[in-house]
Amino acid sequence: MKRRKILILCIDAGSHDYLAASDIPNIRKLADEGFYQDANAVIPSVTNVNNVSIATGTFPEKHGITSNYYVDRKTGIGEFIEDNRFLLTPTLFEISKTTKFADKTALFVTKQKLLRMLEGGTDIAVAAEAPPSEYIDAIGPTEPIYSIEINWWLLRAVQYTLRKYDPQVVYCSTTDWVQHKFAPEAEMSQKHMAELDRIIGEIVDDDSEREIYITADHGMLDKLVALDPGRILTQEGIPADAIPIIKDRYVAHHGNLGGAAYIFLKNRDAVEAAVQVLLDTSGIEEVYAAEDAARIFHLHPDRIGDVFVLADKGTVFGELEVTSEPISVRSHGSRHESYVPIIGYNSPWSASDFEYNLDVGRLFLESLH
Numbered sequence: 286m287k288r289r290k291i292l293i294l295c296i297d298a299g300s301h302d303y304l305a306a307s308d309i310p311n312i313r314k315l316a317d318e319g320f321y322q323d324a325n326a327v328i329p330s331v332t333n334v335n336n337v338s339i340a341t342g343t344f345p346e347k348h349g350i351t352s353n354y355y356v357d358r359k360t361g362i363g364e365f366i367e368d369n370r371f372l373l374t375p376t377l378f379e380i381s382k383t384t385k386f387a388d389k390t391a392l393f394v395t396k397q398k399l400l401r402m403l404e405g406g407t408d409i410a411v412a413a414e415a416p417p418s419e420y421i422d423a424i425g426p427t428e429p430i431y432s433i434e435i436n437w438w439l440l441r442a443v444q445y446t447l448r449k450y451d452p453q454v455v456y457c458s459t460t461d462w463v464q465h466k467f468a469p470e471a472e473m474s475q476k477h478m479a480e481l482d483r484i485i486g487e488i489v490d491d492d493s494e495r496e497i498y499i500t501a502d503h504g505m506l507d508k509l510v511a512l513d514p515g516r517i518l519t520q521e522g523i524p525a526d527a528i529p530i531i532k533d534r535y536v537a538h539h540g541n542l543g544g545a546a547y548i549f550l551k552n553r554d555a556v557e558a559a560v561q562v563l564l565d566t567s568g569i570e571e572v573y574a575a576e577d578a579a580r581i582f583h584l585h586p587d588r589i590g591d592v593f594v595l596a597d598k599g600t601v602f603g604e605l606e607v608t609s610e611p612i613s614v615r616s617h618g619s620r621h622e623s624y625v626p627i628i629g630y631n632s633p634w635s636a637s638d639f640e641y642n643l644d645v646g647r648l649f650l651e652s653l654h
């Protein structure tokens with residue numbers, strides 16, 4: 286039997302519009318010879334939640350990562366999620382090992398925090414932010430985290446590893462600085478995608494038999510209004526804090542403004558009243574008590590606060606000095622950024638088997654048992 290090998294590439298914010306606006310002949314060829322599917326990202330449509338979902342083949346209700354930020358309900362203390370202490374399920378690398386599918390697995394990400402979250406079961410784990418010296422020697426010095434070049438560097442690291450070590454299971458996730466800064470038609474966006482496409486072409490030329498999936502964690506849209514749902518509720522006599530699900534240390538990407546938020550109420554009996562106030566707030570599109578949100582979006586009920594809100598297309602949530610203010614930022618997190626492509630090449634499945642981006646991980650893992 287042929288040695289089955291798989292490469293999953295998650296282009297951060299690589300939504301349909303970014304692919305459509307760019308000259309990407311190699312990716313188009315993969316889609317033509319394989320398939321191009323319109324799929325869903327997991328909501329909230331943010332990076333960690335979706336990458337962990339793809340790389341474990343499960344929803345947040347199972348893997349437990351519901352945002353970039355964890356608030357302990359008992360102490361009220363919050364902390365950034367930057368390692369795998371909060372991860373509740375094995376990664377596809379771990380399962381590839383325990384099922385004896387793979388003797389070699391490899392993970393490539395730009396940010397160290399995602400590496401720490403997903404590195405369980407990997408033989409090779411490279412974060413472009415702080416790569417091992419072998420990779421600097423082979424590929425050259427790494428690039429700034431706020432650049433398009435860092436994603437090219439990362440993909441060249443994948444190419445180098447495939448050539449040198451030929452691992453069976455490879456997962457690579459880029460970073461979305463460029464999409465936060467530039468719309469799909471912008472020259473920088475097109476340049477970014479064209480070079481990724483060029484390296485992908487070389488990877489396929491090197492080994493045309495590897496199973497390849499290209500998907501995205503979320504899209505990216507222009508936002509014109511910021512709301513602070515915690516401040517809005519507090520002003521209405523319902524003391525609350527809202528944690529935007531995008532909150533992390535990389536503020537230059539998005540100013541911690543995202544299209545979804547978990548709301549923590551001082552008095553948890555006020556859920557119904559809070560839901561009503563938020564439903565009446567312009568810019569807020571969907572509001573759910575935590576237990577409903579957990580059921581509808583497959584989220585972990587203990588890790589989403591008391592109320593979950595989703596913004597409309599032009600609105601984001603943040604921790605502000607006011608209840609509402611005009612802004613200009615490109616961001617994500619809402620339902621409107623939850624539509625992503627899945628391109629499959631040499632896949633044993635057909636397009637219609639993929640409803641969510643995480644089905645790439647799920648179907649692969651199911652086939653190992």
Ligand SMILES: [Zn+2]
Pocket residue numbers: 297298331332333461502503
């Ligand atoms: Zn992302």
